[in-house]
Amino acid sequence: MKSCRVTLSVAAARRLSAAGDEEKKMAAGKASEPEEDSPRLSAQESDALARVDSSLFGYQRLHEDGASMKALLVKAVRCYESLILKAEGKVDPEFFCQLGHFNLLLEEYPKALSAYQRYYSLQSDYWKNAAFLYGLGMLYFHYNAFQWAIKAFQEVLYIDPGFSRAKEIHLRLGLMFKVNTDYESSLKHFQLALIDSNHCTLSKAESKYRAAKEAYESLLQTEDLPAQVKAATFQQLGWMHHTVEQLGDKANKDSYAIQCLQKSLEADPNSGQSWYFLGRCYSSIGKVQDAFISYRQSIDKSEASADTWCSIGVLYQQQNQPMDALQAYICAVQLDHSHAAAWMDLGTLYESCNQPQDAIKCYVNATRSKACSNTPALAARIRYLQACKAQPGASGGAHGSGQSLPPHVSPLDQAEDQSSPAKRKRTASPAKSSTESWTHSSAQPPAPNWYPSPQKLQLLEQLRVNRASLKPLQLQMLEQLEAQLSAMHQQQMTQSSSGQIRASLPNGPSLPANPAPPLANGPQPPSVGNNHTPGTRTNGDVPYLHPNTLPHNCTSPGDTWRSQRLNSAQGLQKGPGSHWAGPNGDRTLSSSASADGGPHNQVGLPATTPSEPAVNHLSSPSSTSSPSAALQANGSTAANHHSPDRSSASSPASSPSPRCAAPAAVNGSGGGACSEDSRSSSAPGPPPALTVNGSGGGACSEDSQSPLKLEPPELCIKTATALKPSLSSSTVSIYPTSADVLKACRNLGKNGLSSSSILLNKCPPPRLPPPPSLPLAKDKLNPPTPSIYLENKRDAFFPPLHQFCTNPSNPVTVIRGLAGALKLDLGLFSTKTLVEANPEHLVEVRTQLCQPADENWDASGLKKQWRCESIRSYTTISTYAQYQASSFQESLREENEKKGQKELSDSEATSSETVPRRQKGPFKQVKFGTNIDVSDEKKWKLQLQELSKLPAFARVVSAGNLLSHVGHSILGMNTVQLFMKVPGSRTPGHQEHNNFCAVNINIGPGDCEWFAVPEPYWGVMSEFCEKNNINFLKGSWWPNLEDLFEANVPVYRFIQRPGDLVWLNTGTVHWGQAIGWCNNISWSVGPLTAYQYKLAVERYEWNKLQSVKSMVPMVHLSWNMARNIKVSDHKLFEMIKFCLLRTLKQCQTIKEALVSAGKETVWHRRSRDEPAHYCSICEVEVFNLLFVTSHSYSRKSCVVQCQDCARKASSELDGFVVLQQFRMEDLVQVYDQFSLAPALHSSSS
Secondary structure (H helix, E strand, O other): OHHHHHHHHHHHHHHHHHHHHHHHHHHHHOOOOOOOOOOOOOHHHHHHHHOOOHHHOOOOOOOOOOHHHHHHHHHHHHHHHHHHHHOOOOOOHHHHHHHHHHHHHOOOHHHHHHHHHHHHHHOOOHHHOHHHHHHHHHHHHHOOOHHHHHHHHHHHHHHOOOOOOHHHHHHHHHHHHHHOOOHHHHHHHHHHHHOOOOOOOOOHHHHHHHHHHHHHHHHHOOOOOOHHHHHHHHHHHHHHHHHOHHHOOHHHHHHHHHHHHHHHHHHOOOOHHHHHHHHHHHHHOOOHHHHHHHHHHHHHHOOOOHHHHHHHHHHHHHOOOHHHHHHHHHHHHHHOOOOHHHHHHHHHHHHHOOOHHHHHHHHHHHHOOOOOOOHHHHHHHHHHHHHHHHOOOOOOOOOOOOOOOOOOOOHHHOOOOOOOHHHOOOOOOOHHHOOOOOOOOOOOOOOOOOOOOHHHHHHHHHHHHOHHHOOHHHHHHHHHHHHHHHHHHHHHHHHHHOOOOOOOOOOOOOOOOOOOOOOOOOOOOOOOOOOOOOOOOOOOOOOOEOOOOOOHHHOOOOOHHHHOOOOOOOOOEOOOOOEOOOOOOOOEOOOOOOOOOOOOOOOOOOOOOOOOOOOOOOOOOOOEOOOOOOOEOOOOOOOOOOOOOOOOOOOOOOOOOOOOOOOOOOOOOOOOOOOOOOOOOOOOOOOOOOOEOOEOOOOOOOOOOOOOOOOOOOOOOOOHHHOOOOOHHHOOOOOOOHHHHHHHOOOOOOOOOOOOOOOOOOOOOOOOOOOOOOOOOHHHOOOOOOEEEOOOHHHHOOHHHHHHHHOOOOOEEEEEOHHHHHOOOHHHHOHHHHHHHOOOOEEEEEEEEOOOOOOOEOOOOOOEOOEOOOEEEEEEHHHHHHHHHHHHHHHHHHHHHHHOOHHHHHHHHHHHOOOOOOOOOOOOEEEEEEEEEOOOOOOOHHHHHHHHHOOHHHOOOOOOEHHHHOOOOOOOOOOOEEEEEOOOOEEEEEOOHHHOEEEEEEEEEOOEEEEEEOHHHHHHHHHHHHHOOOOOOOOOEOOOHHHHHHOOOOOEEEEEOOOOEEEEOOOOEEEEEEOOOEEEEEEEEOEOOHHHHHHHHHHHHHHHHOOOOOOOOHHHHHHHHHHHOOEOOHHHHHHHHHHHHHHHHHHHHHHHHHHHOOOOEEEOOOOOOOOOEEOOOOOOEEOOEEEEEHHHHHOOOOOEEOHHHHHHHOOOOOOEEEEEOOOHHHHHHHHHHOOEOOOOOOOOO
8 A cells, every 4th residue: 555655646746747847848938928936846856745645744743853844845735736726626636635645744734624625526546545544534633523533544444454654543543432432442442552563643651541541431331330449440540630641631631530539539438548639639720728628638537648748738838838838748757757759848848948957958868768769869959058058158057046947857856656746646637736727817917919929930940040041131030030039038037037927828728820739659559640740742743633623614514413513622632731840751859749730849949040950949830941950859659650752642522522524325335245336425535515526425436336226236347458557466357266366466565465355456445325315205114024924834944935034125024923833842942941951051131221112211211312221240040030030020019009000090191191201210120131152052952952943044053054154153143042031121223243144033921022124224323323422333222213213214113922033134223122021042144145145244344444343254254165065146156256366365465475574384274163263453354374472372372463463563573473274275276166056946945
């Protein structure tokens, strides 16, 4: 893909250069006309631009070190625009693509989007250009149009799994899926980003933080979570948001952190640690009184903590109450003599009060702490203070008469008794340990208004650091601020001598705008993140979202439900970060501060000269410290305190993601095994405001195959002469010999194969099918369900029954009376028999709300919803049988109690029918026993033998069942599953895996109610799920019948009685609910038809696009079919043959790449009944060549990866062993021998 992209870029650049030469000739012939100032690109510039595309976005730092490249891009944009204008837009579409790339790199987002839209409208096979799709996705991501960004990014990974910026894509997909509350998909993409060793604009540490955040939030979705686990999870989540800068801007992070910590305290009010964390958060946003209350609660609820007392000291110090701060710091160091942060804060407090000797003692104690990570910086500060003290004019000994604080005495010299404030009762506050109370309000006069504000102190520090480069006006400002600071010191000393400075905290104090609580160096939860705020980078590196909206041409007024979901400038926004970190991300001297906003800053430090090591004074997050001047401070906690390379990122908001209007839906074939002329009617590219080639949906100049035909479209393979010139590997006929195939794959290089898709080369990525073009009349939206009544065994084995059930025009068929006709012993599957046979057999239980079958309400009963919530647990057959029986008995009692009131209730129900209920519920909970595996022939021999009485087309195992040729068990598909139900038990909406058919028999004694939607409408159902923030493939949903009626979606609704068999045809969407107490058995079936195979392959590719594992390994199945069966259906044969062709080419290409890289394969013969292999990272099927790590291979565990994931972990495959399961000679033989068999007459099924 990369080589193709560069070739197109080079061609466009050369054409542009040639066009420039042509302009010179035209200008020479038109000397009379005024000469226009039209820029021209030299050949060298054109060559440089040929290597530029969207993959450089975030890597080409145009604002930092790429001035020359920026100038070249600006010139190229002018040149391209001039040429396009002169040609009246009639230029090669590649010009528009390149123009989009250039504008994207220049961050001219509207212009880039416009150019990409033009390219999309002109280039019919735009989907082959991964760089275009990546750039388009980045633009949609920038504009918060997550729906379209997701589609564009998914297509990039589909057509080019080894795309150079796959890591960037996975990170952004993780963020967007999180915003859409699809936590499972979000976590998966974050994990895929973590295993990628390629460079990324977001740091690996940030990826880990986001993955941890997703894991915590996913855990909180669990119902009935124990209170302690819930409290701990909220505590960790809140503290992580408070301390980790990468999770968003400070305001949103702190707000979310406080919410989490409050919820943690709701679950566990006695957690002193949570109270302490909450106090830190309150302190960071200036809520001093709330912070003090939280700290007090922390002391009350747990043993006294040095962290808490240190934080209290910082609050007092920021309130200009040095005596109270001193008392708190002493408490902290008494509790933990090695608390480096408290010693440093105490030292700076003494220093601010002009007591350098005491400050030196405290700094010395700090350096003795093992937790101190900046001993050299402290030592330098100590030497500076000692030098100042030795100077004649130096002020203050330790016991000078004018000092505002008592001299320092080591806590170790004090008596370790209850007189020590830190040793007193836990409920005592620091003020109670002295002569004043916390809540005491003295007559402390307010600070004069001429005192320098924290912001001025911050500015003063900046000016001091940069004194040498200041302008005259700035020097004058510096002198004024230093004069104010000196006057403030004199005023404080005067107050101290008169006893006025010993004032306690007034009621309702207020902190400066950015207060700085101390660093917690005491015990902390193990996953607490870095407790400091590192510096941030500019926004030029990563395209973070801004509160922008899409240009007007990016919305479609037709799709109102999407426009209603546009977000209001929130989510994934980057806020201003703190800049007070040192050169290595370490904090400065008063670094008991954390990410609360700045270091523990001191009020009134003595003025320093330019040669002095500067100490931060009330630095706010917007302040900066000179790396050469800032003293590095302790940056460690009991957890981990490393300083990874950080690029600022932002936290996705929890609101629904904004949506861009959808283009018209696409070809129902989904890009499956269709003809080369098959084109989708739209794409996830630019929105449908564009009219392309007369079509409002997209670049659709070629014919589309209708998804509504009962038979699949016939493959139309073009001859080599009809194809456009391309690589030899993509022009191979479907009927070449294996030798021709292998020859065409030689010398392609290690990246010769861009995708392992088993679809035709010319097909675009699969897309949602549109609904049928002719909408049904409203009176036909509830069609009667096809039902067949059997009277005897002969009816069951009558061939037309098989043909009727598998006819695509019949989405669902109910075969009534099947058990009686075949004399099936359904008692073998009754609860009583199951308990007698295997009472301890495992049962998955889903706890659900019991609701009417045609409605789905939220837990409160206030509104209808699509999301169908349930809680998973496990039990045994015997335990569930007891629940099933007790539920029945309880229902009988309730029915008897209501018998006497039946007439009254009926009359009330009749009168209330005209009045719509505003609220449903409360709903009682029911437990549904599901997914019970009954495949073990030793345990369930009688039951499985009984099912052999069924006609062949409906059996679990038969020669005409595709799933019987997989070669291994797929639970619930080619094995039997049992379901144990009580009234209200729901099977949410879904299609069977890979669109296979399904058989379901009701054992009884109760009935079940079913709903089914034909396969052509699955795209509409998927869009409804997307609208409701539910994953169609993996989520749990229950459709709203009113929504389906308004969308003209037909719904089959019927009752399944005991002994009835329900045949769900290929791809039918269905859901159902038990009316009574009953058991059901079910399994999947794959009719040996082209229609079934086609839809299975399409879903296989759609799953790959959506990063969902396909339960049926279609490549493995296709090769087994080629070995085991003769195919007479021409359409089915062509599709299977093409699958063999593609995978044979892929195997040979990978082999060639391994040989060129000097990597040998290890023979690893496939064992009998060995399951098909899937990549342990991305979950795609891996056929023949298995990439396993050397470590797992040595332990014989063989954790398999695909080639793309292995190369992401190591581009040279270092540390990997490649296992080969089939010899190429064997695959060649199977391929050559698979031929079209003569047609056979249909026989009895």
